[in-house]
Amino acid sequence: MSPRFVELTRGASGLLLAFLSIQIPMLVGLIRSRARLAHLALSPVPAVALTLIMCIVITLLAPLLKTLGAPPDSGPEITVAFALFIAAGYAAGRLLIRKQSASASYYRRGAVVENAAAASRAPPAARVARANGGSLRCDGALTLAGLTVAEDDETKHFKVIGTTGTGKTTAIREMLRAALERGDRAVIADPDGGYLGRFYDGDRGDVILNPFEPDSVRWNLLGEIDNDYDVDQLARSLITDHGDPDRSWSEYARTFFIAVTQQALSSRVTDDRELYRLLAKASTAELRLLLAGTSAGPFLEEGNERMFGSVRSTASSAIRVLEYTTRQEGTSFSIRGWVKHGAARHSGGRGGVLFLPYKAGEIAALRSVISAWLRVAIFEAMGRGEGDQRLWFLVDELDALGEIDGLKDALSRLRKFGGRCILGFQ
Incomplete structure (x- = not known):
């Protein structure tokens, strides 16, 4: 080791070399940890503290190094000292960010589970903007359990699962009410006529399809x-x-x-x-x-x-x-015609709902045909041009109807046609 370099390791120049041996590796560690610019700017503060600590450590290690054959100011002692300084600086840079990440919670990616009570205290505009990725456009935003549903998520469909009394129907009604109020359309397989009694609006052009209902239209195959x-x-x-x-x-x-x-x-x-x-x-x-x-x-x-x-x-x-x-005397009705010729309010139409109600005693007679009617409506929606039709397909108590042919395929394809599905399961 040259005498001139050994001289540089003493006094003020030695402290500066020690500081740089800490600061530069610390910056490397911070950058590799994707630290913010503020953390990089403030890094000299912990670097100074760590430099002083490491100087004390090296002083305490000097007798041990001498015993091992590395006398003071020798090449081996200086090499070990620089290696320890560099390692300490880099480790400190990595650990500082990791510690702050553990103590501070912030969003990186993926789904966020949010407390409903906290979310409901936010101003309505803030809730809509947060749900819609920053957009303040609120065209009758849907809510689920009081939380705003992002518009882009509506066409990803909803599966509501729970035993009797867990609130499945209440959650479905909450979404359906908001959808109908903003003028969306819907086809509803309605067990016991619960949705019919709550949401039917003749002025909106709603239609009932069930051969055992006195107010039903007559299906024309x-x-x-x-x-x-x-x-x-x-x-x-x-x-x-x-x-x-x-x-x-x-x-x-x-x-x-x-x-x-x-x-x-x-x-x-x-x-x-x-x-x-x-x-x-x-x-x-x-x-x-x-x-x-x-x-x-x-x-x-x-x-x-x-x-x-x-x-x-x-x-x-x-x-x-x-x-x-064929025994009915009602108005002749085509499901495909209803889907084809109607429109949601945002497309210049007046919305409307096609109710497919059924009672427990009618399931044996109507189970297969209700599934068929749903399939006809779904495939007609997919037969139209791409665009946001805002057409909902609601099947509460899907278990009662059994498997609907083509539904699995439709769930993956309806999105680009503006179809939205809500499926309720026991």
């Missing part, structure tokens, strides 16, 4: 068909694969339904009564003539009587609702 492929979509909605492990009989029943419906349309049939008669009651001889040359024709060949009986039974069970709807 043939009115749902504008194109050939609509028949396939209806068949898929009405005749699902649930309860058919190998799906064969469901597929046969859909083939039969599609063929009969297409032939009926070709014959200018416009009345659901006639369609239901053909599907459920027409003789084998009549159907053999009607379906000759179609994909369902082989079902009626000689020797296939038992097979055709099973196919027809499956199809008839799926469209049994026509037995009830």
Whole structure:
């Protein structure tokens, strides 16, 4: 070690070298810990304190170093001293930020669980801005348990799970009320008519669809068909694969339904009564003539009587609702037409709700058709152009209806069409 360098380690120059040996590594540690600019600017203060401490430590270690063969002012002693200073400075820079991070809570990323009481004390504008990522636009903001729901989160859908008495329906009503007040539209599968009794507004153009309700419109199955492929979509909605492990009989029943419906349309049939008669009651001889040359024709060949009986039974069970709807005298109604021709208030419409109420005693008769109606509405919404339709699909007590065909796929696709789903589970 040169005498000149040893001279620099003494006196004021030595203190300066010691300080720099602490300060520079400390800055490196702070920068690597992503410290704020204020922390970097104030770093000389702890660096001075640490320099004094380390000078005392080195002085106390001098006898030990001498015993180990490193006399004072020797190269080994100075090297060890600088190594300790550098290590202490870097460690201090890392530890300072870690300690402050542990004692101070601040947002980095991810979801934030917020106390409802604290959030409710914030001014309304602040709550809306916080929920909407800083935007103060409040177009009838939704709330859930008193907390504002960000508009971008509405189309991510809501799943409300809880046992009886936990407040599922109360939470759903809170969101639905705000949505309807701002002019959104909704399709509601309504157990026991609870939502119908609370939210129905005839002046808004609300519609009731249930063949057992006196104020209900009359569903027109043939009115749902504008194109050939609509028949396939209806068949898929009405005749699902649930309860058919190998799906064969469901597929046969859909083939039969599609063929009969297409032939009926070709014959200018416009009345659901006639369609239901053909599907459920027409003789084998009549159907053999009607379906000759179609994909369902082989079902009626000689020797296939038992097979055709099973196919027809499956199809008839799926469209049994026509037995009830064809008795109604109400206004003819198309679900696809309701979705297509209506609009939320923000798009120039007047909103409106399509209620699908059902009582406990009606579940056996209506379970499958309510699921089918929901599927028709969902797929019609996805058949329109991309945009914010503000159309809600509410299914409380989903367990009572069972699986809705296509719902899982719809949840991932409805977002870009402005569809919003609320699903309630026990």
